[in-house]
Amino acid sequence: MAQPASTNYEIAQVCLLAGKIMLENGGETYRVEDTMSRVAEAFGIPESHSFVTPTGIIFSLDGPEQTTKLIRISSRSTDLRKVTVVNAISRRISQGELTPSEALQLLEQIQADKRRYPTWFQTLVAAIASGCFLIMFQGKWSDFIPAFLAGGAGTISLTYFHRLVPIKFFAEFLASLIIGFMAYLTVKIGLGHNLDTIIIGSVMPLVPGLLITNAVRDLMAGHFVSGVSKGAEAFLTAFAIGAGIAFVLTFYRGGGSLAWK
Structure with a gap:
């Protein structure tokens, strides 16, 4: 009826x-x-x-x-x-x-319902995850603290910049910039040792894993418009992260005594 x-x-x-x-x-x-x-x-x-x-x-x-x-x-x-x-x-x-x-x-x-985990808790979890990702990527335990600090700084920076400038690309770029700077600083002062693994572990909380997964699943299900658009958004996020890290590495490559290996 x-x-x-x-x-x-x-x-x-x-x-x-x-x-x-x-x-x-x-x-x-x-x-x-x-x-x-x-x-x-x-x-x-x-x-x-x-x-x-x-x-x-x-x-x-x-x-x-x-x-x-x-x-x-x-x-x-x-x-x-x-x-x-x-x-x-x-x-x-x-x-x-x-x-x-x-x-x-x-x-x-x-x-x-606007309930969210508090910013300090999100930062703490991201920092711990950064250290764990460093170990997963065969980093040394001596670099756990530098990855912890860089990952936490990147997460809280992302939250702050996204509130300040509601453009996701710029917030992610600035957050990755701070991660690269923090990673370099910890190596420079002798707290960290392997810059590569510290950076890799620290940026992992910013990587759009869910977005990439949904893009692939939508494409497989035949939703090409959504799959392509989500894939493009994931690409922009990855580009913002890579650009921020690349800027730091390029800026400091010739200025420090760090051995790039």
């Missing part, structure tokens, strides 16, 4: 909000489209169409009163907890436990 127009509108709102939350927090394009289709089907509308890109979602419900809506995605980050919660809500919808209004209310609560 066809849904009333008002219900169609509410269902479209639920589907779009679920897709928006997932896309803004690291969800893959094909997973977003699949979740939206399953939610619409669970609410009694088997025919729905969606077109998802990293910057927007177009969603349409078929029926006597066709509903089509567009939503803009202006910012993207990584919060897989929200993706998991939205998936849990979609399962409850599929099992018939939630009405459209109840689901919409839950999704609005998730969207309004």
Whole structure:
């Protein structure tokens, strides 16, 4: 039985909000489209169409009163907890436990949830991860502290510069610049020994691993627009990191007594 127009509108709102939350927090394009289709089907509308890109979602419900809506995605980050919660809500919808209004209310609560790990905790974790990456790349334990310091400085710099200048490329470039400078400084004063492994371990928290993974998965799933655009974004991030490190190495190559090996 066809849904009333008002219900169609509410269902479209639920589907779009679920897709928006997932896309803004690291969800893959094909997973977003699949979740939206399953939610619409669970609410009694088997025919729905969606077109998802990293910057927007177009969603349409078929029926006597066709509903089509567009939503803009202006910012993207990584919060897989929200993706998991939205998936849990979609399962409850599929099992018939939630009405459209109840689901919409839950999704609005998730969207309004601004809880984040504090900056000091993110910095500490990134610093520890930098040291662990150094060991993984066959670095020496004597370089753990320099990688710890450089990785922590890079992470807190990224957070600060991104708030100061809301252009991700420049924030990543400046953060990698500080990482390179910190790594060189620790080697210069004798605290560190192998500059290469210190830099490699320190920049790893900045590497867009999730973005690269999602780009490949979207390409494999046939979402070429999203896959290529995410791949381009990952390339720009990698370029910003490489450019910052290259600038430091070029600037200090002829000025110090460091042996580049």
